[in-house]
Amino acid sequence: MSASDFDFLHGQWQVANTKIADIVGHGTEWTEFTASAEVRPILGGAANVDSFHADGWEGMTLRQYDPSAGIWRIWWASTRAPGHLDPPVEGRFTDGHGVFFGDDVVGGHEVKVRFDWTPGTEPVWEQSFSYDDGASWEKNWTMRFSRMVH
Numbered sequence: 001m002s003a004s005d006f007d008f009l010h011g012q013w014q015v016a017n018t019k020i021a022d023i024v025g026h027g028t029e030w031t032e033f034t035a036s037a038e039v040r041p042i043l044g045g046a047a048n049v050d051s052f053h054a055d056g057w058e059g060m061t062l063r064q065y066d067p068s069a070g071i072w073r074i075w076w077a078s079t080r081a082p083g084h085l086d087p088p089v090e091g092r093f094t095d096g097h098g099v100f101f102g103d104d105v106v107g108g109h110e111v112k113v114r115f116d117w118t119p120g121t122e123p124v125w126e127q128s129f130s131y132d133d134g135a136s137w138e139k140n141w142t143m144r145f146s147r148m149v150h
Contacts, residue, residue: 003046003065005072005093006039008119010048012148013037017054020140023106023129037145052078074100074115089115101134122146 015035020027035054042049043064052059059078066073073088091100098117103110112130114137117123123145128137 003067005065005098006048006063007041007045009039009050009123009145010041011039013039013145014148015052016144016146018142023140035143036148072098072100089113091115093117093119 013036015037017033017035019031019033021029021031033054035052037050037052039048039050041047046067047062047064049063050061052061057079059076059080062075064073065071071090071092073090075088076086077084087102087104089100089102091098096119098115098119100115100117102113104113105111106129109131112134114128114130116126116128118125125143125145126139127141128139130137
């Protein structure tokens with residue numbers, strides 16, 4: 001684990017999304033959509049920021065490495081929740097897989113949040129929620145990244 005863990009993500013991407021249509025309502029209907037993303041390093045490479053553009057909305061992520069704790073913190077914000085920055089998830093990469101945990105409130109319910117990152121030439125990000133303090137996890141969003149060719 002190091003400040004270069006997310007270097008695989010730098011650049012421009014087409015993103016295939018599979019997501020629970022109503023995460024707030026604890027829904028079960030899945031929807032698919034495409035988006036574009038651009039990730040660039042900042043703060044001398046110890047952090048990165050991305051912009052995420054889907055049909056009708058925009059999001060952004062800040063990922064920052066904390067060398068004293070040996071962890072990454074990841075924050076998310078979007079135009080779907082104006083003025084709101086989600087609490088960070090924290091974690092690290094071990095054996096080529098990143099796992100990050102945090103706490104949030106979704107639809108008035110406290111949830112544990114889990115991000116899973118699988119690096120590579122076509123990275124995959126997955127988000128899961130736990131409504132039982134981490135005893136079980138429900139996946140609600142998967143992103144598959146394909147590098148844009150110019």
